[in-house]
Amino acid sequence: MIDQGIKSRPVYERLKIDPTGLRHHLVTDAAAFLSDPFVAGAEGLEVWSVGSREAEGVTARPMTEKGRNFRSVQQMLDRLAQRLEHEQMGLRLYAAGREEFLWDVHGIAQRAGMGKREIFLTHFGSQARRVHCVHCQTFNERVTTTIVRCDGCGANLFVRDHFSRRLSAFMGVKVDAEVPGDVPSAEQAYL
Numbered sequence: 001m002i003d004q005g006i007k008s009r010p011v012y013e014r015l016k017i018d019p020t021g022l023r024h025h026l027v028t029d030a031a032a033f034l035s036d037p038f039v040a041g042a043e044g045l046e047v048w049s050v051g052s053r054e055a056e057g058v059t060a061r062p063m064t065e066k067g068r069n070f071r072s073v074q075q076m077l078d079r080l081a082q083r084l085e086h087e088q089m090g091l092r093l094y095a096a097g098r099e100e101f102l103w104d105v106h107g108i109a110q111r112a113g114m115g116k117r118e119i120f121l122t123h124f125g126s127q128a129r130r131v132h133c134v135h136c137q138t139f140n141e142r143v144t145t146t147i148v149r150c151d152g153c154g155a156n157l158f159v160r161d162h163f164s165r166r167l168s169a170f171m172g173v174k175v176d177a178e179v180p181g182d183v184p185s186a187e188q189a190y191l
Contacts, residue, residue, distance in 0.1 A: 008161075010103075010121070010165070012102075012121055015043070015094050015120055015122045016038065017092070018092045018118075021092030022089075023046075023090055024042060024046065024089070024092050024118065025046045025058075025092070025094065026045055026049070026094040026095070026096065027093070027094070027095035027105055028050070028096040028124070029049075029076075029079060030050075030052065030096065030124050030125045031049050031050065033125075034049060035048065035051070035120045038094075040180065045118055046066040046067070047068075047075055048067075048068045049067075049070070050069070050071070050072060050073050051069045051070065053061075054185045057172070063115075081108045081129070083154060084108065084113075085112060091114070091139075092118055094122075095121050096122045096124045097123075097124055099123055099130070099168075100129075100130035101127065102122075102168075105120060105121070106165065107166070127145070128142040129144075129159060130168060130170065131143045131159050132167050132169035133152055133155060133157055133172050134171055134172065135138050135150070135153055135173075136150065136157055138150055138152025138153065140157070140166075143172075143190065144189070144190045144191055145159070145188055145189060146187045146189050147175055147183065147184065147185075147186035154178060156175045156183045157173060157175060157176040
């Protein structure tokens, strides 16, 4: 029961340095992305990443002169917003990670005045989804099935393939709205 007809799914390409940029900054929520050829081959790339859960509570040193580790995604996003408030033209922002992370970064960059040609995104890691309940406005995190029980209102939601860039989430609609209690089996679809 996967929603096939939706065209709002973002399409991602591999990251590559934009030669028109003067400065290049990568943010990632996946420490494993640091071994990607993009990172190794990009000269002058400033890299911010989130430490692994195993490193929780351990103060990490920056990876390089132009690198920084954060203890959480939220801490990195908050710092990125502050940084972009004072940034000058010429910056190219690259993001790699889970889909909701990418679009949170994209939103922060757009609010800071960056344009579409200055922001580059690539999906890396889990396919788990952030699902927005259209009934109660709750965000359900790390959903891996086609049907999920909403954390807010308890409705059984069908996870649509419609992605909202504004909300950084897929849409969840009540699966049994027409016939209450008629809930099909959930399929494991997004690992």
